[in-house]
Amino acid sequence: MIEGVWLWITFAALALTTVITRGSFILIGEKGRLPPTVQRALRYAPASALAALIVPDLLLDHGHFHAFNPKLVAGAVIVAIALRTRNPWLPFILGMGVLIALRKGLGW
Amino acid sequence: MESAFRRGAREGMRAFLPISVGLVPWAIVTGIAMRSIGLSEVEAMGMSLLVFAATAQLGTLPLIASGAPLWLIFLTGLVLNLRFVIFSAAVAPAFHGHSLARRLASSYLLVDGVFVAVSEKLHTSDDPQWRWGCYLVPSLYGWTLWQVCSLVGVLGAGVVPRDWSLEFMATIALMIMLVPMVRTRPMLLAAVVGGLGTVLLRGLPLRLGLFVAIALGIAAGFAAEHWQERRAAR
Known part of the structure; x- marks a missing residue:
């Protein structure tokens, strides 16, 4: 865990990524224009990056591969809900419900 | 002058208000997730106010928890925020001729929901005051709603038992964002x-x-x- 001054330095660095990306073209002003090829390639960055953070949490347990585990089952439920409804609460309630039920109820 | 700003603001709010409801659970969860890795209330709200980017916050929390090197956290935040480069390019023409202070504020405030709601409208008016109202007022409303709901999550996190694996809510939040993409x-x-x-x-x-x-x-x-x-x- 990062603590104390270093934690606040970390927050400042992350704040910088917010302003650098959001401000990129707003701050440059008239001159700036993104090449169309780069713009098209960048469209894939969020999906790739989000999956890169999600999938390891669903498949790995302390660095070891576990194909069948409570988080993966909960993950499947969450995808199914997110595909069917735009309700912003349901995935959290049912996803956490499944995970806690499997861990506590079945001692998985 | 003032009336153009107000008319723009009304137009922007009309577009953003219905979708702003989606921010509520997302902000509460981000608040809870920050506390679940061991940040104090002050640290969590400090992160929320400084970074103001849920995906980057949620995505870097595990790295902060595991004591990862600063450059790695910085790069991860950068990658998670990359989509904003595209948004920034799309809305930039609306801010031509505005002061640096205004453009800095607009940069910090640029979020997905407001972008989706007003980016098309911003190109429909030649009046810079109208555009400023149409962007600024929904953005400030969204920011306030976000910070208040984050605070609710930050303060409420302590009530939930430790062994409920609340950190998994960060993954759920990221999944909800990924699925429609x-x-x-x-x-x-x-x-x-x-x-x-x-x-x-x-x-x-x-x-x-x-x-x-x-x-x-x-x-x-x-x-x-x-x-x-x-x-x-x-």
Whole structure:
């Protein structure tokens, strides 16, 4: 865990990524224009990056591969809900419900 | 002058108000997730006010918890925020001629929901005051709603028992964001390559596997799009 001054330095660095990306073209002003090829390639960055953070949490347990585990089952439920409804609460309630039920109820 | 600003503000709010409800659970969860890795109330709200980017916050929390090096956290935040470069390019013309202070504020405040709601409208008016109202007022409302709901999560997190694995809510939040994104095959391929790539490359030093996998995912999606277009043209 990062603590104390270093934690606040970390927050400042992350704040910088917010302003650098959001401000990129707003701050440059008239001159700036993104090449169309780069713009098209960048469209894939969020999906790739989000999956890169999600999938390891669903498949790995302390660095070891576990194909069948409570988080993966909960993950499947969450995808199914997110595909069917735009309700912003349901995935959290049912996803956490499944995970806690499997861990506590079945001692998985 | 003032009336153009107000008319713009009303137009912007009308578009953003209905979708702003979606911010509420997302902000509460971000608040809870920050506390679940061990940040204090003050640290969590400090992060919320400074960073003001849920995906970057949620995505870097595990790295902060595990004591990862600063450059890695910085790069991860940068990658997670990359989509804003596209948003920034799209709304930038609306701010031409505005002061640096206003453009800095607009940059900090640029978020997905407001972008979706007003980016098209911003190009419909020649009046800079109208555009400023149409962007600023929904943005400030969204920011306030976000910070208040984050605070609710931060303060409420202590009530929930420790062994409920609340940190998983961060993953759920990221999944809710990802699912509607992957409606096309190239996008799905980018996600599959990025996700499985990170698992397969986890042995690389300094967690470089994360970046290699994300880059491979972007390349795979882009290549698939090209291939799809070529096939359609034939």
